[in-house]
Amino acid sequence: MKVMQERVSMGLNGNAAAAHAMRQINPHVVAAYPITPQTDCVERFAEFVSEGLVDTEFVTVESEHSALSACIGAAASGGRVMTATSSQGLALMWEMLYIAASMRLPIVMMVVNRALSGNINIHCDHSDTMGARDAGWIQLFSENAQEVYDNMIQAVRIAEDMRVRLPVMVTQDGFIISHAVERVELLGDEEVKTFVGPYKALYSLLDLQHPVTYGPLDLFDYYFEHKRSQIEAIDNCLPVIEEVGKEFGKLSGRFYGLLEEYRLADAEYAVVVLGSTCGTAKEAVDRLRDRGKKVGLLKIRCFRPFPKEQIIRALAPLKGVAVLDRSVTFGGFGGPVFTEIRSALYDVSPRPLIIDFYYGLGGRDIYVEDIEKAFARIEDVVRVGWVDKHIDYLGLRE
Amino acid sequence: MPTLKELAKRPERLTPGHRLCAGCGAPIAVRLILAAADKPVVAANATGCLEVSTTIFPYTAWNIPWIHSAFENAAATIAGVESMYRAKRRRGEIDEEIYFVAFGGDGGTYDIGLQALSGALERGHRFLYVCYNNEAYMNTGIQRSSATPLGAWTTTSPVGRVLPGKTQWRKNLTEIVAAHGIPYVAQSVASNWRDLVNKAEKAFHTDGPSFINVLASCNRGWRHEPSETLKVMQLAVECCIWPLYEVENGVYRLTYKPKEKKPVEEWLRVQGRFRHLLAPENRHLVEAFQRYVDEEWEKLLKRCGEA
The missing domain is CATH 3.40.50.970 (Thiamin diphosphate (ThDP)-binding fold, Pyr/PP domains)
Incomplete structure (x- = not known):
């Protein structure tokens, strides 16, 4: 080595x-x-x-x-x-x-x-x-x-x-x-050493000349203001x-933003995905584009903090959005990505219709065809003009 | 070992104005231990009375760098501090010599923090871990811990028609720590300043992990007058309920031997938490308590080459 x-x-x-x-x-x-x-x-x-x-x-x-x-x-x-x-x-x-x-x-x-x-x-x-x-x-x-x-x-x-x-x-x-x-x-x-630079210490416990207290008892008179900050x-x-x-x-040569928009500029329908499934989704978008469908992908790189404004800008012009959630909120109204996206788009007018798909739990494979199904579904929803089923599943045996 | 006069001139690292109860054993132990440090010291604290009563934001009673993060992890937290110190020493970013100490109550040490303590001891960080042992979860209002003695009343081992207080004996944490084979382990008491300072000084000078289990009364939980704290703690030593000893590189040494071993009843009698044991129908429990203490004491004397 x-x-x-x-x-x-x-x-x-x-x-x-x-x-x-x-x-x-x-x-x-x-x-x-x-x-x-x-x-x-x-x-x-x-x-x-x-x-x-x-x-x-x-x-x-x-x-x-x-x-x-x-x-x-x-x-x-x-x-x-x-x-x-x-x-x-x-x-x-x-x-x-x-x-x-x-x-x-x-x-x-x-x-x-x-x-x-x-x-x-x-x-x-x-x-x-x-x-x-x-x-x-x-x-x-x-x-x-x-x-x-x-x-x-x-x-x-x-x-x-x-x-x-x-x-x-x-x-x-x-x-x-x-x-x-x-x-x-x-x-x-x-290059990496230069890019990350030297560490700048703040309030160090090893700064003996300036002793600090970390983690005090913080009660009703200050805790709230600390959370606000x-x-x-x-x-x-x-x-x-x-x-x-x-x-x-x-x-x-590799530029990064909060989001990555893939063939989204003129799209009417999009899927919103995080992580490795974005690669699969890009393939699905390409195949559907070849068939003349106006589809795209919104990949979320930064989920916290939630880039609300950027997401609104990217999704507001669409007719329909299918969110893919790889985790569930038991008893909640859709997965964590869905609830945030749907909430962010609430003030947009006209609003795209939004549906959620749970997928890939416990390592269940997701295929290009699954994502094509998600696109087909959101297209149907938009055609009908209202969402009859907010949350569905991809790749599940039922 | 510094004289009392010299100790009095050492900087106050835990300052007056903290809000621990009158007669609390914990700050006595902490001030003596910190006074024994002849070099700068950085402290970590488990959640507990000592932590909540000394750092009510925006105030702090600590004149030294101090960190509290959670209940069960004082040993892991100080291990992180000490690791950063080592990393910075290696890179030439710091050259002062610093001691590291973690304070936890018996809840944070015997029980919820035992795993983190064991891990830090095994990894060999250079730090002193101090358990200020008041024999129950006093911060949350007197609940039993694995350090609570047999028969003691607590709010989770209440005295009722069927049960006479806690039905189990305490576990021997000092021996559990000693079994890790670390260079310095000791048991001391906040009522014997010479014994405690001496041990703390040895611990700070140890090149590796060290541990001191200090008996520190909580008069709210033990049920005695705040003015009686030193007397009640010392009585535990005189009755051989809390022997003072050390294990230095595996060698046991008794550091204090009572001239006359007093019966445990004398210690039980001065605390309200044992009041019910003095009733005639609970005589067998006092006898069991005495037998257990006798057996443990004999075992310890053998280990210390005194028997």
Whole structure:
């Protein structure tokens, strides 16, 4: 294994792409606990530590709860901190997610999306990350291994920006991205080092001249105002995410925004998708376009904060929208993506008709034909002029 | 070991004005332990009385860097702080020598925080973990913990027609920690400043994990006058209910041996939480309590080469 000074294209799976980004970022502290399907990332990073390719203090904690707790202690001590997890691990961290965000600690966490128990299942869906959507973390979704790598590097800059100072989750779909080898272009080590820059410590516990108290008792007289300022903080990061995406584009040739619009400019119908299914959706769009259908895709890269204005601009001109949700809200009115999109479009007039599809739970495959069915359905809904069934399923045996 | 005079001149790291109860054992222990640190110290705190009563926003009683994040993770949190310190030392970003300490009550240590503590001890971080043990969940209003002694009344082991308070003996956390084979483990009490400061100093000087289990009375839960705190704690030592000893690199040493071992009843008698045990029909429980203490004491004497 050697240090890479120059740009290089390698065959890497998503876990390896994330591990290489972590190697190049060279954080002060990584505290992580292995869990399928993220394990491979932690193993590879342990190799980098073992080979002396990073200067990182690698804390092999006894649980994910301790992983994020140690990350919080480390990040409050004035240095760059990263971790990675999946599914039950993220669920076990749940308590600490809110605390990390409330303390405004710029921790970067890679999440390999996996279904939540029960029953136990190791394959992809988004129930783990979506369960954490209100925790105060920025959430960036990735379509493929290249985006995982690119998002990890950008996440550091976004999290540590003085206008942000919030933790960031970079997600990738379990096995579909984490274990599938693709061609990934890596930047040179120095390029990454320069791009992320030196860490700027704020209120460090190791600054002995300025002792700070982290995590005080905060009662009815102040807590509410603190939450208000936290709301402001996360809402303010949208332009920063866009800026960093542009700057990264200038460096790498790969530009990133909050959303990606695929053949949407003149479309009448669109699907809204997150993660690896965007690749499948693009193929479906291409096939339908070949048949003369005016269809497109809206890919959401940044789900938290929710880019409401950009989504309204992208979807308002359409006749119909089919949202694809890879996680459910039991007892709720549709999946998390659907409810947000539908709410965002409420003030638009005339409004596109909107339907939701649950799909891919527990790693159930999604095919191009499934997405074609979703397009056919929304076209029917628009033809009839009203939604008779808001929520349906793709790829389910009934 | 500093003299009392020297200790009095050390900076106050937990300052007056905190809102712990009058007669609380916890701040006595914390101030003595922090006074024993001859270098700067950074502290982590588990959720509990000590944490909520010292940091009511926008005030803080801490003159040192201090972090609280949750209940069960003081050991993991301080492990993160210490890891960042090591990473920064390695990169030449910091050169001061700093001590790291975590404080947790018996709830945050014996029970909900045991896993994080065990993990941090096994990984060998250089830090001191202090359990200020008041033998129940006092912050939430006196519920039993695995540190609560047999027969004690608590709100979750109430005394009723069928049950005489807590029906289980406490677990021996000091021995559980010692079984990790870390370089320094001790049991001390907030009523014996010399013993506690001496042990804290040794712990801070230890190159690796160290642990001190400090008995610290909660007069609200133990049911005694606030002015009696030191006396009640010391009586636990004199009755051999809470022996003072240390395990240094595996070697056991008794650090205080009562001249005359007092019967446990003397300790039970001064606390309202054991009042019901003094009734004639509960005599067998007092006897069981005494037998258990005798057995544990004998075992400890053997380990310490005193028997």
